[in-house]
Amino acid sequence: MTDLNQKSSKSITPRISVAPMMDWTTKDYRFFARLFNPNVILYTEMVTTGAIIYGGANRHLDFNQEEHPIVLQLGGSDPKDLATCSKMAQDWGYDEINLNVGCPSDRVQNNKIGACLMAEPDLVAECIAEMQNAVDIPVTVKHRIGIDDMQSYEEMLHFVDTIAKTGCNNFIVHARIALLQGLSPKENREVPPLRYQDVYRLKQDRPDLIIEINGGIKTLAETQKHLEHVDGVMIGREAYHNPYLLAEYSEFWDLDMPNRFDIIEQMLPYISKRMQEGAPLSIITRHILGLFQNLPGARKWRQALSGGNAKTFADVENAIKNIKEAMQRTEDYLLEKNREEHS
Incomplete structure (x- = not known):
């Protein structure tokens, strides 16, 4: 399914990461988080293409060198703008670029950013293709298992397959649907039930893809359980409220836990x-x-x-x-x- 020339993602295994969180995963938090574990992958807050192009690249792209491996998460739906920002990110020194297809807020929907893009897999594929053509570092996608009336496993699989044809081989899947009408962003993180089995099934049906799971994961034991079925685990708010969890992951790489x-x-x-x-x-x-x-x-x-x-x-x-x-x-x-x- 995937292109032989696809750009492989970071070789650190398993892939344990801290989710992009607006106002939380700032460069100050990321510097702090890195002190707990050298191998956990850190994500920026979502940054829109407009903010980078028109709001000052320094302000939105700067990070501490200690943060590596670090991923820039982009929000946008214009293929050319996404390609421009991807090239800027590569030149800035980022290790990966991720496209946000999961954020459910009204603000991003109105700008055709985030989870609403799941309804337009062909457009997302065009965006990913342009981004990949612009850079040599991996380009990945973070998405939901569905939105609104698009809630079946088959529809999610079609979305992933459409994107994978570009050569993109890494998908981070938030194991909840997003209801874009009627629920707030906070409610969309809590109200729709978690469907971990859909993400497990995706990995089983597409073993050649790198599949990471996100949503409601709070402990080392839960992470270990998920890793029996998928390639990586992305931790959200628990990594912020209880950052020492990142130190507990040291056992995956036989590292000493910091004090x-x-x-x-x-x-x-x-x-x-x-x-x-x-x-x-x-x-x-x-x-x-x-x-x-x-x-x-x-x-x-x-x-x-x-x-x-x-x-x-x-x-x-x-x-x-x-x-x-x-x-x-x-x-x-x-x-x-x-x-x-x-x-």
């Missing part, structure tokens, strides 16, 4: 640099609030970083001092809890 406090120590020079560039402390620390999620010290850590004190420390020296004090208080609290449990 949470060591991760923050590695973040401090980055925080200093970003503040010197003019970034407010709160813009950076909002991404690290979940570091101790599921541990007794989680609340102490969040309070220390999001309370009034943290917001008042506008200069770098006091900001770093404040974070170090928060680390110490959290560590002391965890040690005390550990002593209580074993006394």
Whole structure:
């Protein structure tokens, strides 16, 4: 089915990735996330072609070199614009480019972006073909299992087959339909039932394609179960709220799991640099609030970083001092809890 000249995706196996999430997977979060695991694939927020072409490439394409492997997710439906932005992304140093065919918001629908494109597989194929012709790095597609009246497995298979004829061989499948009329984007992440079996079936029917699964996956055990059926797993909001999950994936590559406090120590020079560039402390620390999620010290850590004190420390020296004090208080609290449990 796929072209012999297709561009292969990153060879890291299994493919574990963090989903593109608007306002969340910023370059500050991605730098933080990379400290947990060198092999997890990181995605940018979705960036529209118009934003890159007319809104400033630097603003929308810049990333930290430490973020590799990193994928730029594009939103758009004009083949020429997508090709232009793909070439810019390759020149910028991205490892892959992904086309968003899954976002259900009204704003992107009105601009013919996202999940509504599932109804136009020929147009998506034209977009992917133009993007592939413009670059040497892999081009992938993230899509739903269906939308609105297009909900059957056969219709999804037709969509995938149409795109695969271009030589594209990597599909990231959100295992829910999107109801573009009547549900909000948040509801479209929660209300339609998960149909993991449809994604498993897709891999079974098209074994030559790289199929990754997305939607509602929150633990290492769940990830391991999915990997019995597909090539990769994409984690969404859990990777943001509980970032240490990324460290738990270290066992896939026989890596040592990092220490949470060591991760923050590695973040401090980055925080200093970003503040010197003019970034407010709160813009950076909002991404690290979940570091101790599921541990007794989680609340102490969040309070220390999001309370009034943290917001008042506008200069770098006091900001770093404040974070170090928060680390110490959290560590002391965890040690005390550990002593209580074993006394």
